[in-house]
Amino acid sequence: MNSIRRIPIGEYGLIGDTRTAALVAPDGSIDWLCLPRFDSPPVFGRLVGGEEGGHFVIAPDEPATLAGQGYRGDTATLETEWAVDGGRLVLADTMVGEVTGVMLPESLLVRRVTSQGRPIRVGVEISPRFGYQRERARRIRRQNGNLLVDHGDIAFSLTTGTEHQLEPDRPNVIEVRPDRPVTVVMSASHRGPLFLVPSEVGTGEAARDETRWQLWADSLVTGPHHRRAILRSFITLQLLTYSPTGAPVAAPTTSLPEVVGGSRNWDYRYAWPRDACTGITAFLSAGKEREARGFHAWLLHASRLARPRLPALFSLDGRPAPLEQELEGWPGYADSRPVRVGNGARAQHQLDGYGWVLDAAWQLTRAGHRLDGETWRTMQAFADHVTRNWMLPDAGIWERRDLPRHHVHSKLMAWVALDRAIQIAEQRSDTPRRLTEWSAAAGILGDEIARRAFDPHNGCYTAAYESQDLDAALLLLPWTGFEPNDSPRVAGTIDTIRRELGAGGPLLYRYRDHDGLTGREGAFLPCSFWLVHALAMTGQRSQAETLFEELLGLGGELGLYAEEMDPVTHDHLGNYPQALTHSALLQAATALND
Amino acid sequence: MDWSGWATFGVAATAVLTAVIVGAQLAGLTRLDIPLMLGTLITGDPDRARFVGFFLHLVMGQFFALFYAAGFAQLGRSGWLLGAGFGLIHATIAGAVLVPLLPTIHPRMATERAGPSSTTVLEPPGLLALNYGWSTPLVTMAAHVVYGAILGAFLQVR
Numbered sequence: 134m135n136s137i138r139r140i141p142i143g144e145y146g147l148i149g150d151t152r153t154a155a156l157v158a159p160d161g162s163i164d165w166l167c168l169p170r171f172d173s174p175p176v177f178g179r180l181v182g183g184e185e186g187g188h189f190v191i192a193p194d195e196p197a198t199l200a201g202q203g204y205r206g207d208t209a210t211l212e213t214e215w216a217v218d219g220g221r222l223v224l225a226d227t228m229v230g231e232v233t234g235v236m237l238p239e240s241l242l243v244r245r246v247t248s249q250g251r252p253i254r255v256g257v258e259i260s261p262r263f264g265y266q267r268e269r270a271r272r273i274r275r276q277n278g279n280l281l282v283d284h285g286d287i288a289f290s291l292t293t294g295t296e297h298q299l300e301p302d303r304p305n306v307i308e309v310r311p312d313r314p315v316t317v318v319m320s321a322s323h324r325g326p327l328f329l330v331p332s333e334v335g336t337g338e339a340a341r342d343e344t345r346w347q348l349w350a351d352s353l354v355t356g357p358h359h360r361r362a363i364l365r366s367f368i369t370l371q372l373l374t375y376s377p378t379g380a381p382v383a384a385p386t387t388s389l390p391e392v393v394g395g396s397r398n399w400d401y402r403y404a405w406p407r408d409a410c411t412g413i414t415a416f417l418s419a420g421k422e423r424e425a426r427g428f429h430a431w432l433l434h435a436s437r438l439a440r441p442r443l444p445a446l447f448s449l450d451g452r453p454a455p456l457e458q459e460l461e462g463w464p465g466y467a468d469s470r471p472v473r474v475g476n477g478a479r480a481q482h483q484l485d486g487y488g489w490v491l492d493a494a495w496q497l498t499r500a501g502h503r504l505d506g507e508t509w510r511t512m513q514a515f516a517d518h519v520t521r522n523w524m525l526p527d528a529g530i531w532e533r534r535d536l537p538r539h540h541v542h543s544k545l546m547a548w549v550a551l552d553r554a555i556q557i558a559e560q561r562s563d564t565p566r567r568l569t570e571w572s573a574a575a576g577i578l579g580d581e582i583a584r585r586a587f588d589p590h591n592g593c594y595t596a597a598y599e600s601q602d603l604d605a606a607l608l609l610l611p612w613t614g615f616e617p618n619d620s621p622r623v624a625g626t627i628d629t630i631r632r633e634l635g636a637g638g639p640l641l642y643r644y645r646d647h648d649g650l651t652g653r654e655g656a657f658l659p660c661s662f663w664l665v666h667a668l669a670m671t672g673q674r675s676q677a678e679t680l681f682e683e684l685l686g687l688g689g690e691l692g693l694y695a696e697e698m699d700p701v702t703h704d705h706l707g708n709y710p711q712a713l714t715h716s717a718l719l720q721a722a723t724a725l726n727d
Numbered sequence: 728m729d730w731s732g733w734a735t736f737g738v739a740a741t742a743v744l745t746a747v748i749v750g751a752q753l754a755g756l757t758r759l760d761i762p763l764m765l766g767t768l769i770t771g772d773p774d775r776a777r778f779v780g781f782f783l784h785l786v787m788g789q790f791f792a793l794f795y796a797a798g799f800a801q802l803g804r805s806g807w808l809l810g811a812g813f814g815l816i817h818a819t820i821a822g823a824v825l826v827p828l829l830p831t832i833h834p835r836m837a838t839e840r841a842g843p844s845s846t847t848v849l850e851p852p853g854l855l856a857l858n859y860g861w862s863t864p865l866v867t868m869a870a871h872v873v874y875g876a877i878l879g880a881f882l883q884v885r
Contacts (some may be wrong), residue, residue: 236771236835236847274858276850277837285860286755290850324752325760326859327850329837334847 138179139467140164142389143689143705145180146202146211147369150228151376152239154385156180156709157211157226159202161192168240168287169323171375171382172402172449176261176287176321181388181398181472183464187262191244191317193222194256194306203690207350207364208343209372220250222309227339230346230376238328240289240321243339247314257305257317263287265460265474273301279329289321294332354420356726362685363722365692366715367419370412373712374424375449379431380404381412382449384696384708390469391654391697391707398465400474401696401708403454405446406432407530410489411716417500418723429497432490433511441514443490445483445532446476454479481528482537487519488546488553488613495553498560509561516554517567520574523547530606535649539598541586542606544578549613551575579615592625602646605634605660611670612720618671627667636700639664639680639687655697655706658684662717669724681721694718729883733789733796740877741788745781747870757866758859759852767835767849788874791817795878803884810879811872818871822855822864 145156145164153173155166165180166189167173178186197215205212205225213224229241246255261270263284272283279290280299291299294316297307309315318335320328330338346368355363373382381404388398409428416425435451436443446454455475463472494504494512504512529540551571558564558571585598596604607626611618634642640656641664661684668677687703688694694714696707751757763773765787766780795813799805830838830851837848855864 233774234772236767236773271861276858277848281850281858283858283860286752286758288758288850322758322850324755325758325763326852327758328847329850330847 138184139393141704142466142695142707142709143691143693144202145693145709146204146213146226146691147372147385147693147710148209148211148226148228148242149372149385150230150232150240151372151374153228154372155226155228155242156386157213159199159213160190161213161224162188162190163226163242164188165386166242167385167402168289168321170377170449171385172455174263174265176263176289178262178267180386181463181466181469182262182267185262185267186463187260187267188258189260189319190256190258191224191246192256193217194254194304197222201690204365204368204692205343206347207368208346209368210339210343210346217253220248220253220311222253222255223247223249225339227342229335229338229342231342236328237330237338238320238322240319240323241330241335241338242319242321243335244317244319245314245336245339246309246317248309248311250311252308252310254306255309255315257293257299257307258303259291259299260302261289267463270301277329281327286324287321288327289319290327290329291317291319292330292332293317352420356722358726359681359685359722362688362692363419363719366718366722367415367421369693369710369715370415370712370719371424373710374412374427375404378434378450379427380435380447380449380451381408381428381431381712383408383446383713384711386708387474388463388469388472389466389695389706389708392469392652392699393467393704393706394469395652395654396469396471397650397652397654398469398471398473399708400457400476401711403446403448403476404431404435404451405713406436406443406486407489408712408716410493411713411720413493414496415716415719415723417496418719422500422502425497425500426502429493429508432493433508436490436511440511441518443486443515443518445478445481445486445528477534478528478532481532482525483529483532484519484523484525484527484540484543485530485546487515488549490515491550491553491557495557498557503561504557509557509563512554512557513567516550516571519547519550520567520570523551523574523578529604531604531643531648533648535647538596538600539585540604541582541594541597542604542609544582544586544598545607545610545613545615548575548578548582548615551578552614582615587622591629592621593629594622594626596644596646602644603630603633605630605641605643605657605663608660608663608667611667623671627664627671631664634660639683640698640700656700657697658694658711658714659696659717662714662721665721666717666724669721669727674725677721678725681725684718728796728800730796732882733792736878736881737789737792738785739881740792740874741785743877744788744870744874745784747873748866751862751866751870756860757856757863759856759863759866760859764829764833764836764849764852768833771835792878795875796882799879799882799884805879805882805884807876807880810875810877810882812875813879814871814873814875815868817875818864818868821871822867826852826856827854 200214316332384401387400391397457475457477459471526537596602636656643657693710695705695709762780766776
């Protein structure tokens with residue numbers, strides 16, 4: 134059944150409340166919503182769970198054509214508009230983010246339907262499923278005009294504010310008159326009594342939510358160019374932050390495929406240190422110090438138990454991410470199996486993480502924030518750990534599942550870790566005794582990179598020591614400060630990567646060598662934005678600007694980006710939307726605005 | 728009556744009762760959230776309500792412990808089994824009479840007879856708090872039996 138339904142990934146709109154998020158298809162169907170949080174099983178999971186995965190549709194129940202889908206201003210409210218004979222129907226979807234201090238549930242989805250021109254028949258179909266077994270609700274009741282759906286510790290109420298009694302798992306039709314919009318409110322509770330939220334209250338809360346987002350977006354300090362794309366990326370990053378702990382969620386989905394029909398389908402509903410660090414840099418660049426410090430606080434909290442080792446990823450609570458498992462019977466997105474939950478990269482050694490973390494600390498220091506004693510001790514411990522372990526092979530930024538290698542990007546990031554630790558130490562009066570050790574290690578490591586990672590034949594740095602392979606992550610070379618930006622080695626690396634890993638236009642593959650997995654993958658979008666950044670930093674501004682404009686065009690009307698893109702069809706691939714891609718977009722935009 | 732025992736073990740028994748219910752909540756056995764339900768009598772802020780409600784529940788537990796102590800004194804004996812029996816009766820009365828009556832005095836809870844309102848309200852618990860999950864009566868029964876058993880075991884008959 135699921136193979137019939139294939140909405141392009143890039144056509145889904147994201148709504149969220151910073152505790153969880155939903156994906157809304159242009160046909161008005163919520164095909165993905167995990168409750169109560171990002172990494173919970175989906176209540177609406179048709180995106181990868183097939184027709185038995187659950188969905189929640191609101192759409193015209195008469196012939197209609199899609200007139201557009203977009204965000205309302207700089208808010209997190211998504212509008213879908215249809216044209217019908219003699220009228221128009223607008224669906225505005227909001228998840229209320231701020232519920233602290235008020236009589237509201239932790240998850241409040243508000244779907245407002247407005248007709249223009251004439252009364253329009255609207256179909257409402259709600260088919261919730263529970264758990265990874267996709268079970269039907271154990272109990273369905275009614276109370277005060279609400280439909281109450283109950284399944285163990287998860288329950289939700291649904292009201293339309295009309296006399297129409299909604300029935301689950303079958304089409305319901307209500308008439309929406311121009312003078313009487315209808316607001317469908319879904320109020321969910323986890324391990325607690327339900328909050329029965331009237332539709333008028335839902336309408337008011339959704340409007341307040343829009344005002345909050347607009348004010349927040351207005352307060353972002355950005356350069357004059359590409360402000361719309363920049364704001365959407367910031368809003369997306371904020372939507373992908375799990376507010377109860379401040380964890381940056383890599384993406385709200387699991388198992389959207391890196392190639393349709395393929396098996397490279399991973400669960401990204403967890404938090405990676407590098408996402409927190411790129412987020413810190415991005416928010417600092419826009420004057421959002423509270424958000425930047427929030428990510429840093431999460432990093433310190435999450436890494437506490439494993440210090441001085443930095444795990445590759447964490448759960449949203451800062452615990453080890455769950456073990457990876459495949460969901461039996463889940464058909465996947467357009468037959469892309471398996472669907473996985475948990476993430477096998479949890480046990481990998483990834484050296485680059487330390488570089489991201491120490492660079493974020495350095496960015497905070499440069500922005501005028503003195504690191505407190507505990508934070509600085511933690512950073513020193515990370516630098517010490519790098520001093521002792523930089524010589525080990527690792528899985529690299531791409532979390533390869535073949536044998537560990539001496540990834541050059543990882544070595545460069547290890548060098549970044551030591552370099553930034555030294556720079557922070559030099560700014561502080563309490564210079565640690567280990568400064569000499571860090572300097573010595575950075576020197577030895579730098580010499581080794583220059584000697585073993587550079588291919589003089591092709592004039593570029595390679596993916597791994599003494600290898601001919603290329604790695605688009607090395608486009609971050611100018612950002613690292615390892616070599617002067619006018620160095621021929623930097624220019625050669627950018628040119629070679631662009632030439633050899635190019636996937637058409639601004640798109641790039643992250644690597645081409647065999648990584649031990651079956652199947653292939655699309656072009657990797659963060660690398661394209663890193664290319665823009667690299668070109669801007671090495672004086673090729675006009676080329677960078679051109680590529681950036683092309684990339685913005687590929688984001689579509691919604692301005693959202695997945696992890697990857699099909700180089701031919703330009704369909705988005707992989708989990709969506711992806712925090713790393715949006716951080717890379719912001720990094721590139723900042724370089725262009727400088 | 729054993730006043731010092733009442734003062735000490737009333738608190739202890741209520742704390743254990745609360746822990747049993749919270750444990751059941753965390754295990755997904757019930758959506759019953761007594762601190763939230765009691766606290767929203769006072770405040771519409773769910774987070775503050777849980778804090779206030781916890782202490783309200785402690786006070787109520789202490790109050791009900793008076794009846795246990797009086798009962799043991801009247802019978803001239805105590806013991807964990809007798810206390811557990813009291814707990815069973817307590818849970819039955821609470822579930823069948825007190826809890827269903829809560830919406831009639833609760834300003835932020837829907838009643839079974841109310842129509843669509845313009846304010847957000849909590850879902851009412853219903854008979855035996857069954858609206859919060861099929862296992863809820865068993866959980867409350869177990870919690871009250873433990874509560875009674877603690878009081879029965881530790882309260883002296885004087």
